[in-house]
């Protein structure tokens with residue numbers, strides 16, 4: 417460096433610090449250090465279609481300090497307020513709450529991670545997700561492993577994230593261990609009645625589940641159960657030469673018949689009777705995840721509801737969008753458990769959802785790396801089972817639901833209100849005064865092709881069964897606690913989602 421530069425340097429440094437000072441001034445006044453793409457903390461979101469618990473209104477939602485502080489139903493709001501984002505005819509509704517997502521972080525972040533998974537969630541209009549206790553490593557089954565989850569999530573999530581803990585044989589009969597996990601903030605527990613596919617997450621039986629429910633009762637938190645019981649008679653089909661061409665979807669479908677789901681639900685109902693009012697586990701709740709069998713299994717759940725058991729059930733968009741008949745041989749992107757069944761079953765699932773017998777929807781976003789999907793081999797029996805979907809669930813539900821005449825209010829019920837209730841999120845799930853300003857703005861009528869040109873944020877988009885589909889329903893903007901975290905292909909600079917812990 418020569419002398420001239422040495423003299424200029426302090427001057428430049430001074431100039432730089434001035435610029436920095438004004439930048440800080442400006443950004444502190446507006447967004448908090450890059451958390452939002454919109455530079456105000458007090459503003460109004462206006463639209464002709466705002467979905468509220470009192471119906472769809474034309475008006476504006478006032479947001480201040482991350483919460484909804486007023487809702488004005490007024491055609492003549494313009495000019496009155498200072499900071500208005502007018503979305504015209506686009507739909508403004510509560511952000512989606514996905515109670516069933518596997519973000520695999522820490523330990524298998526190459527499958528999906530907190531940054532990628534929550535960016536994809538935000539791009540799809542999801543403002544809160546509850547992360548499953550498995551597919552990450554180690555599985556979230558203790559206070560120590562929950563701590564690892566929370567540490568991995570902090571400062572790397574674009575939406576709010578809560579956690580389910582695992583109910584496994586190791587902790588099921590240890591009330592001290594379960595209470596510690598619940599005290600540490602998991603929103604409830606999750607268990608499997610069949611092998612989970614993950615070695616450090618072993619399956620549970622009705623005895624474990626009964627013990628788990630009795631602890632959960634005190635906390636009034638739910639147990640989520642993967643409800644399939646392997647029957648020995650049929651499981652030989654999963655061996656390599658037992659049941660025909662492993663590239664054929666029907667071979668895989670036969671390895672996991674509806675009777676597996678039915679057997680599991682039947683067994684569950686022997687313990688859910690404890691959750692009835694006056695029962696030994698009153699206060700606990702059982703939630704059947706990703707129901708695929710819309711026949712006997714669903715009938716049993718309906719019966720249990722009628723007799724007063726505290727039980728709910730979800731299904732997932734892939735069971736509502738696809739049917740076994742249309743899954744090409746070798747296309748393992750469609751492999752999940754329980755499997756996608758035939759078209760008649762799909763029809764029954766839709767009817768059950770419309771009737772209210774299925775309570776809510778979740779993504780069961782369960783991706784992996786492309787190599788484990790065995791896309792080249794196309795071996796359904798060996799490929800990883802799990803559908804990658806978190807970014808697409810809103811347009812998928814909407815698009816495939818058109819045929820059944822679904823409404824915006826139903827979408828909100830299935831994707832926001834009821835999931836909020838299940839996860840104990842009383843300040844979320846509705847456009848209502850006092851709630852978090854968790855909002856999705858989208859255009860139901862706008863169609864798009866899910867191809868390479870579409871901005872995708874999931875880590876391995878090539879394994880998603882939805883790629884190549886034409887969908888209806890474009891997400892324009894996603895707000896989480898008042899921060900505009902996603903807008904037309906772009907995310908906020910900083911990841912400012914909260915880890916939400918049960919108290």
Ligand SMILES: *[C@@H]1O[C@H](CO)[C@@H](O)[C@H](O)[C@H]1NC(C)=O
Nearest residue numbers: 558586590591592593594596
């Ligand atoms: C129960 O869990 C606690 C906390 O993890 C542990 O210290 C204790 O050893 C466990 N008890 C049994 C009998 O395994």
Ligand SMILES: [Zn+2]
Nearest residue numbers: 516548780782
């Ligand atoms: Zn799952």
